[in-house]
Amino acid sequence: MFHPQALLDRLAPCMDAPAWRLGLSGGLDSMALLHALSLLRGSSELPPISAVHVHHGLHADADRWAAQCADACRRAGVPLQVIQVTVAPGASVENAARNARYDAFEAALEPGEVLLLAHHRDDQIETVLFRLLRGTGLRGLAGMPQRRSLGSATMFRPLLDWPRAQLQSWAQQQGLSWIEDPANSDPRFARTALRHDILPRVRQAWPMAEGSLLRLAEHVGESLELLDERAEEDWKRVVPSPKDPWLHCWPALMVEPLLGLSRARQANLLRFWLHRLGCRMPDQRQLRELIDQLAARPDSQPAITLDGYRLIRASGCLWLLPQHLPIPQAQRIEPAKQIDLPGNGRLCFEPGPGGLSGDGQWDIRYRQGGETIKPAGRPSQSLKHLLQDAAIPAWLRERVPLLYCDGRLVSVGGRWQAELGCVGPGETGWHVRWEPQAAQ
Numbered sequence: 001m002f003h004p005q006a007l008l009d010r011l012a013p014c015m016d017a018p019a020w021r022l023g024l025s026g027g028l029d030s031m032a033l034l035h036a037l038s039l040l041r042g043s044s045e046l047p048p049i050s051a052v053h054v055h056h057g058l059h060a061d062a063d064r065w066a067a068q069c070a071d072a073c074r075r076a077g078v079p080l081q082v083i084q085v086t087v088a089p090g091a092s093v094e095n096a097a098r099n100a101r102y103d104a105f106e107a108a109l110e111p112g113e114v115l116l117l118a119h120h121r122d123d124q125i126e127t128v129l130f131r132l133l134r135g136t137g138l139r140g141l142a143g144m145p146q147r148r149s150l151g152s153a154t155m156f157r158p159l160l161d162w163p164r165a166q167l168q169s170w171a172q173q174q175g176l177s178w179i180e181d182p183a184n185s186d187p188r189f190a191r192t193a194l195r196h197d198i199l200p201r202v203r204q205a206w207p208m209a210e211g212s213l214l215r216l217a218e219h220v221g222e223s224l225e226l227l228d229e230r231a232e233e234d235w236k237r238v239v240p241s242p243k244d245p246w247l248h249c250w251p252a253l254m255v256e257p258l259l260g261l262s263r264a265r266q267a268n269l270l271r272f273w274l275h276r277l278g279c280r281m282p283d284q285r286q287l288r289e290l291i292d293q294l295a296a297r298p299d300s301q302p303a304i305t306l307d308g309y310r311l312i313r314a315s316g317c318l319w320l321l322p323q324h325l326p327i328p329q330a331q332r333i334e335p336a337k338q339i340d341l342p343g344n345g346r347l348c349f350e351p352g353p354g355g356l357s358g359d360g361q362w363d364i365r366y367r368q369g370g371e372t373i374k375p376a377g378r379p380s381q382s383l384k385h386l387l388q389d390a391a392i393p394a395w396l397r398e399r400v401p402l403l404y405c406d407g408r409l410v411s412v413g414g415r416w417q418a419e420l421g422c423v424g425p426g427e428t429g430w431h432v433r434w435e436p437q438a439a440q
Helices: 004-008 028-043 062-076 093-108 121-133 164-173 190-205 210-240 256-259 265-277 283-296 383-389
Strands: 020-021 049-055 080-084 114-116 148-151 153-156 252-254 302-306 311-315 317-322 331-333 338-340 346-353 362-365 403-407 406-410 428-435
Touching: 004 028, 020 028, 020 383, 028 049, 028 062, 028 164, 062 080, 062 331, 080 093, 093 148, 093 346, 121 164, 121 190, 121 210, 121 338, 190 210, 210 252, 210 265, 252 265, 256 265, 256 283, 265 283, 283 311, 283 428, 311 406, 346 403, 403 428
Parallel strands: 020 049, 020 114, 049 080, 114 153
Antiparallel strands: 148 153, 252 317, 302 311, 311 317, 331 362, 338 346, 346 428, 362 403, 403 406
């Protein structure tokens, strides 16, 4: 049976966290977890606890649900943060709401904090069966992990060992009240139909099915550990170690050693890499298409758009980029210690011997085509050839900030300075450095 003391044992891996944030929907499971945590806090030394309620705005009673969560948190002495989200329209309201919810959680969490979610044993069984029927891959068949990263924080599910019936029995003994979301009984939703129609029939026909599904998830999880260990070994062989500081922040794999692996190991490594970076998994068709394009021609530059990101081959690497990189904007500046470039990192200015003159009107612009610059002691060159010779990937060249003084190009991201823009011998000028920032 469920008891807060047993819950305390499950929470042991999270005790060193700077804070716990409880995902509070107001349903039975999260209300039971809130109450159990409030009881444990009175007898055990726990990290600071607060709750987060995501207001989806999808139901007429959504405001009332947020108020009920606030009331429960007041009684428990737990601070509550209510976050309103806009659920993107689409074919699956369930998926869109879930994505909005997890995005909100990630934005609310500070580095190192732990988000506690109240998924229980029945949720795990339902998840495994649902994914099995949809033809999921191995990572999906492993079910919901008890622990995983969420941005710079951690998500933890401490109730996965307890069935809903035990949580409900304990909650009733404690005199708790909770919200019953009508969506949980709406047969239009696939998960609801599975919960109320298919699963009861499965239990009736195969009484041992629930235990079998959980064992399946456990076995698959063990297999995934082995596959991830192999992928980690392969990743170390194909991850680039760029000396160019402009490339450090962009996730990439070297194409040539990647193609030296078997197709199965290529697919395994790509899944591992994308999962580690927090990307939603491509389906089998998309993954096969990517591998086929990479292997087709050495000089091909495939660009495949997936859910929220793009995979682009350029300069011998496969780069992971957001689907929509912010377009850098021109701006007028004055030399300062640091100039923020919205969506494109920053320019750092340091005074020192030599460098650029600080006189004149300074602007930051971006490539339009046809730019030339004459670096000190070198002949005039086109910007295009400079960037190509430096092996800057084509997709990054349009993002390199160009520093103009009185309408003349005087610096290319701080890497190449125009001879005419520099101070004379023995004089102090500005040394410029571009620090890109990978867009999320």
